[in-house]
Amino acid sequence: MYLGRVVGRVWATVKNQNLTGQRLLIVQPVTPEGKDTGKRLVCTDMTGAGAGELVYWARAREASFAVLPEEVVTDATIVGIVDEVHLQRS
Numbered sequence: 455m456y457l458g459r460v461v462g463r464v465w466a467t468v469k470n471q472n473l474t475g476q477r478l479l480i481v482q483p484v485t486p487e488g489k490d491t492g493k494r495l496v497c498t499d500m501t502g503a504g505a506g507e508l509v510y511w512a513r514a515r516e517a518s519f520a521v522l523p524e525e526v527v528t529d530a531t532i533v534g535i536v537d538e539v540h541l542q543r544s
Contacts, residue, residue: 455510457536458483460503464496472526479503479532481511486541497530508536 462480466473477499483492488508498517503509509532512519517531 455512455533456483457486457539458497458509458511458532459488460505460507460509460532461494462505470527472524473498473528476526476528477502481509481530481532484508486539488539495530497532498526498528499532501532501535503532503535508539510534510536 458481460479461482464478464480466478478496479499480494481497482490482494485491497511501509511517511530511532513530517528518526
């Protein structure tokens with residue numbers, strides 16, 4: 455799982471029929487310290503996350519597990535909203 459921040463959403467008038475009813479959000483991957491890392495990506499959303507929220511997301515085959523038993527074609531899915539991050543550094 456990876457951390458990210460929701461920075462936008464995607465509106466699609468035509469998309470794969472298995473994505474019907476699924477929200478698509480733009481996520482900026484971040485480090486545990488909250489710094490941007492990597493390129494933004496589009497994730498399906500299973501949590502109802504909103505703009506600016508810190509989320510964790512899954513990629514690849516694990517991304518589709520969040521919507522079982524349905525078969526959703528997705529490379530990345532938001533699976534949780536993060537309330538707090540506690541870091542312990544030596």
